[in-house]
Structures are given as C-alpha cells and as structure tokens.
Amino acid sequence: MLATAIPQRTAGAAVRFQIVRKQFGDTVAVKDVTLEVAAGSVHALVGENGAGKSTLLGMLAGRIAVTSGKIEVFGRMLQTGDVRASRAAGVVAIYQELTIVPNLSACANVFLGQTRSRLGFLSERLMHRRFDELCSRLGVTIPAHAVAGVLSMADQQMVEIIRALQSQARILLLDEPTSALAPPEREALFKRICELRANGVTILLVSHNLDEVLAIADEISVCRDGRLVSTAPATAWTKASLVAAMLGHAISHNPRRRPRRDFDRILHAEAITVPGKIENISITMSRSEIVGLGGLVGSGRTTLLRALSGLEPEAAGRLFIDGEERELPASPSQALDLGIALIPEDRKQGLVLGMTAQENIVLADLGATASAGFISEQRLRNCAVNAIRGYEFDRRRLSGMAGSLSGGNQQKLLLARWRHRRPRILLADEPTRGIDIGAKEEILGNLRDLADDGLTILFVSSELEEVVAVSDRIQVLSAGRDAGCLNADASVSDILSAAFSLKPAVA
Amino acid sequence: METILKAPTKSASPSWKPTITMASVIWRGMIIWLLIALVILCRILYPGFLARDNIFNILTQNVQVGLIALGMTFVMIAGGFDLSVGAIYAAGATVYAMEAKVMALPLAALLALTVGLIAGTTNGLIVTRLRVNPFVATLGTTSIFGGAAYLFSHSAPVLVDRPDFTVLGAGRWFGVPISLALLVVAYAIGSLLLSKTVYGRSLYAVGGNPEAARLAGLRVGFLKTSTYALVGVLSALGGMIIASRLSIGQADIAGTMSLDAIAIVIIGGTSLFGGSGAVWRTAVGLLLLAVLTNIFDALALDSNFQSLIKGAIVIGAVALDAFSRRR
Secondary structure, three states: OHHHHOOOOOOOEEEEEEEEEEEEOOEEEEEEEEEEEEOOOEEEEEOOOOOOHHHHHHHHHOOOOOOEEEEEEOOEEOOOOOHHHHHHOOEEEEOOOOOOOOOOEHHHHHOOOOOOEEOOEEOHHHHHHHHHHHHHHHOOOOOOOOEHHHOOHHHHHHHHHHHHHHOOOOEEEEEOOOOOOOHHHHHHHHHHHHHHHHOOOEEEEEOOOHHHHHHHOOEEEEEEOOEEEEEEEHHHOOHHHHHHHHHOOOOOOOOOOOOOOOOOEEEEEEEEEEOOOEEEEEEEEEOOOEEEEEOOOOOOHHHHHHHHOOOOOOOEEEEEEOOEEEOOOOOHHHHHHOOEEEEOOOHHHHOOOOOEHHHHHHHHHHHHHEEOOEEOHHHHHHHHHHHHOOOOOOHHHHHOEHHHOOHHHHHHHHHHHHHHHOOOEEEEEOOOOOOOHHHHHHHHHHHHHHHHOOOEEEEEOOOHHHHHHHOOEEEEEEOOEEEEEEEOOOOHHHHHHHHOOOOOOOO | OOOOOOOOOOOOOOOOOOOOOHHHHHHHOHHHHHHHHHHHHHHHHOHHHHOHHHHHHHHHHOHHHHHHHHHHHHHHHOOOOOOOHHHHHHHHHHHHHHHHOOOOHHHHHHHHHHHHHHHHHHHHHHHHOOOOOHHHHHHHHHHHHHHHHHHHOOOOOEEOOOHHHHHHHHOEEOOEEHHHHHHHHHHHHHHHHHHHEHHHHHHHHHHHOHHHHHHOOOOHHHHHHHHHHHHHHHHHHHHHHHHHHHOEEOOOOOOOHHHHHHHHHHHHOOOOOOOOOOHHHHHHHHHHHHHHHHHHHHOOOOHHHHHHHHHHHHHHHHHHHHHHHHO
C-alpha cells in the first residue's frame, strides 16, 4: 500500500533551493543558498545555532516565506510561506516539539484531520487496518488503541512519522529527531529512517549530533552564518572536518581534568526514594567535584535531581549537608536555603521568556539589585554583565527578551544566574541539550571553572561522551536504582554496561 | 575566569540591535492615541467637557471601578484572575455601613478593609493551595461573599445617618474630591510598586513563567496570594466609597463591577495570560471607558446600547492584542 503512495525512486532532485535568501528585518538568516537534495536520499544539514538550518527547513515546510530566490519540489515551483502548499507538494516537517494530542489514541493521532469515514461515520476498522499496515511497514509495534500521551517519546515521534506517511509524504523534514531519545531508541530511529529511504522517501535532517549524522546521512551540507559552506557525500566527511567547516576553523579538543584538591564532603544523600520512580539511591559529593550521572533516559536521573531540589513532594530519604542532617527540601526556595540550585532539563522551564535576559539572570537574587525593595536598573545591569562575563554573549542583547535568544544563549543565562547567586551545589540537568557545538564546549568548560571555584556540580547529560569528559566521578543509575560508581577514567561503554546491568526495579 | 575548553570565537555573529521603529512606538502607544482622539472628539461634541467640574465628575464616578481595576492589574500580571471583586465590593459596602452605625468610623473602615483582606486572601489560598482554577475559584467565592453580604445586611439596604459617613465618598479637600485624590495616590503607589520594586518584578516573573519563578527561589504561592489580597482590600475600599457617597450600604450594588474592572485592565493592554502589563495601561483603560461613558451620557444614549458598545471594545482590544502578538 505504501508503495502506491510513493513514487518509485526517481533520479534527480527532490528539492532544489535556488539562490534562496531570507531576511528578518535587518538580519539575513539565509544568504543566497543553492542546494539540491537528491530524491530518495537522506540529506543532513549541520551547523551552529543561528547558522540558518532551521530557517531553510522552515521555508521548505511553508512556515516561512522566502525573501528572494525560489524553491522547487520535484521540479515544481513551491509557493513558499504556505504550509498547505508544502503539504500538497508532499513535504511534511516533524519538529522537536511534537504535535501529538496526548489524550487521543495513537491511531486517532495518525488520522488527525483526515479521518476515514464510511457514509459519514468514522470507520475505526479501516483506520486501524491502515495503522497496523504502516506500523509493520516501518517495523514498529505500537498498539493502535494506546493513549498517545503515555507512549515513550520515541513512540510518539514514530506516531508523527506514521502520520506523515499516511498523508503521503514524499519529503520528510526532521528537526533534531534524536535529541530526546535514549541511545537504543536512537538506533531504532535510524533503522526506521533507512526503511523510509528504502521506500523512496526523501529525508532532510537537522541534527547537532555529528556521529549520528555521519552514520546515517547520504549527503551532508554544512551551514555557517546563513551560508551554505559546502555539500559533500557523508563518506567524504569526518567529524573533525565537519566541525572545522561549521566553525570556520578547527577546534582543540582537550578536556583538562584537574586532580581534586578538596575532599570536604558537602552533600550526602542517603536512600533517596520517589515512589514509582527511583528507589534507594545514595550519593555523596565533595567540594569542587563534578559528579556525572550516567544512565539511559528514564533511569531516574532527572527525578533524583528534582528530589534534591524540592520538586518531588513524595521524595523520602535522608540528606546531610556538611555532615549535618537536614530535611529534604519541600520547595526550590528551601533547596536554595540549603545551597542547592537546579538548572532544569527544559530551558524554557527555567526562564521567563517574556522578561529581559538580564532580569532572568538576577531573578534568583533580585534583592541584591535593590535597596529598600526598590530595584536599581543600573545595579541590575551590572550584576548581569558580571555574571555573563567570559561567555560569548552579545551584551547588547542583555536588555532584549530572553525568548528572542538562541538555545545556547538561553542556557548561558541559566548558568549566569547561578554564577551570580552562587549556590554551593548545582544540579545541572541536560545543560547542553540541543545547542550548538561552540556553546556546548563553552558551557562544559564553564562547569569545570565553576567547580574549580568551589562549586559542587551534579551533571546529567544524554550525551555520555560529555559525562565522561567533564566528570570527576560517574554514578550510574539504571531503571531507578543505583548501578554503581565509576572513576573519572571510565569510558562510555563502561557506563552503558553498568546501565544495562540491572533489571527494572520499578515498572 | 578562564575557560578550559577554549570557546572558539565566532566569526561575525549576526548583528543585533534593539529595533525601536516609529511603527512600534505608534503601536505600543495605540491606546493613548485613541484616548487623545476621544478627548478631542468630546471637546468638540460637548464644549463644557474639559471644565474642571465635569472632569472631576467623570473621574469621581469611576473611582470605585478604578481602584478595583488597579488591584486586578496586579492579579492578572501575576497570572491570576478574580471574578469575585464585585462581591467583595458589595461586602465592603455593607460591612462599612453596618458597622458605622455602631462604632467609630475609623474602626468601621478598618473592619471593612479587613473583610476585603480576608476575602482576597481566601481567594488566593484557594487558587494556590487547593490548586483550583482561578476562574472557578472566584466564581465560587462570588457566590459565597455575595451571599454573606446579604445575610449580614439581612437583605436590606443599610441607611447610615451620620454626617461624617459621607466624607469619604462625597467630601472634598481643597476643592478636590477626597475619593479621587485617593485613587490618584493609589495609582501612583501601585505604579511604583509594580515597576520599581523587587515585589513588582517578582510578580511579572510569576505570571510569565511560574515554574521558572519557583526554580529561581521565588515564593510563587505567597506572591500570587498577595495579589488577591490586594485586590480584595481595594475592592472593599471601593465598596466603602460607594456606601459613603450614597449613605447606603447595600448588598446588591455590585452589578457588572467585576466585569467592568476586568474590561478596563484588558482594554489597557495587560495580558490575560500573565507576565505583562502596567498600571499606566490600566489608568488609560479607565480614562478611556470613563470618557466613553461621558460621551454616551451626553448623547443621551440608551445604557443598554452603551453596554453593547463596551462589549465590542473589550473584544476589539483583545483581538488587537492577539494580532500584535502574531506580528
């Protein structure tokens, strides 16, 4: 059935950008890009944030109109800026933020807006049959009746991909499809992508994960500052050459780890349990130490961080700060009183996007900018400038809205916030997710600096290479339980084997 | 602080400068231009419009709703909503009148304000502690506070016959209506509080993203509750003023007070979704509605027709706001 929907693999271009330009006000987001995407291939776009990748995808998807130039889809001129025109041309985009209706079933989500009916009545049977057909085509098993909201992120994403297929997509745009997935799920997604390609679907992929891109793409294009720097077959690229092309120069990759000089035990948490999520996890951290939490998505890393920062009301266990037993915090403000601060998994949860960047930086310590309750804008500004010092951050943007900043810059605001307020223990949950390489290196380097300055850091990242690179010690969680502690010289595969060593304790 | 993993210097990041264009100035100030245009129109239609007494008259009529709208601005910026202000207003009026008959006026005033404070705090606690949606919570308390006001006054108008009782609502101080002076002072303090203090800035954060505010250590529940408490006190004060002006405390005076106050805040351009807005906006919204009412009255327009137009304006204001967000 799928084959009828999708034309045989055609030689030639599925998409052709011709001297496409996009200007937002004075800013040129995309500068005269000319690019051909071969039909039935997987084409990856890489580049730093703000390099213009997303704008290119957006124009193809119809969310953004071109300023000049034209886009052809299968030889036909695309009317840009019209989502429906793009869909009609067979282009479907799947973004990082999924568009699943959580309360509906997986099947209903697939047929959202294009329900099958017979004599005006919904035909559940028809839709189920088609759903199962598409699932088997992709080699996935998702129960048609399952409520979409309780499916894993990977399955929800698959539901979106199935929806795209059902609507006869010939070109699929994937924006950071693996950023929320655990390693095994990523593998599975790659297989699905290969299936899609075998079915003649053209895939245009944006990703920050270069290993992934190298493994899966046929061709890779590198963007920098709105320009297309170069396009070449994936086999012609290496990770180093990609990074060099993205940055415009090579990067020196030497995570320097200093031996810890300080062994004061700052925090000791014993038998932390959050019913149904984590069980009996203990952790000890010393001054100036970065402890990495290893484990897969869903292993309870985020829950542990939330429990320590007062966000899990059902958390139980014992907490010792400086050897003195304290109550587990019941709110973030209590956690802060104990000196514990959290950088949440989702940046947008930590920032007030409608406030200025500088206000966001001092938000945890507004009192310091005020006398007798009255805020001094000058002092506020100075605090923010000090806190952001050393970061690559355009100071003029401090007085702009936080919501107008890129992901990397938003993350810097959150780090700067705690750099200003100076807690004793910083819990950093995925501080590098979905941001570009330059910002990533900067943030990892800064975590190290903060630690050397006396801060204790508990660090979570799905990029296990990062955990290995930055941590002094790695504690591995698996299915909500403690799976052992590794030394700084542990490798990614050590983490993974520890993470897979335990059977699930909690369903 | 020296970075260990050397951050590469980015080549020519896209230039960024805050864009203050003529268009954005006109857009932001739209509501003011509208007000000015209306005032000019009034002046033409009705030459006596700008006379001092007429101005005082227009404004004094709107002191009560103005006070409530001021409090509502705080509530809405902090991401809340309060339908029960009309009921608190009525309760304030009846309590003030009832107690004025039996005790010293300042004591009666204190009691009425305390009732407002307790009612508002109750709203706040229901919303923040019991996590009831503010719309539903205050719909419920409207009924409770309103009912209590009727019970307390035995469903009858409370006539107060003592000369000092009318001072608050009808008295003048160097020729200026006392209630009007009160309104101006309240707006000045409110504006300072919201735009210049830690408290005000925290409210914007709470309304803009409660989760982020909580993570930054702000006491979100307390801050939100405080806004309900504030609007409660201001509503009771509004009730006291109307009771004083009429020499009657009555449980059925609220009418469309809640909706009018909310309408004023919205027309001014404070967001329904929290996190943005300003006291000056509410002041402009208040003046706009006051002037409009005056025009209608001068034209001897049917009051039902007035209500129709007011409704259209509220919807228009929100639609304009939504439109400007999309740009």
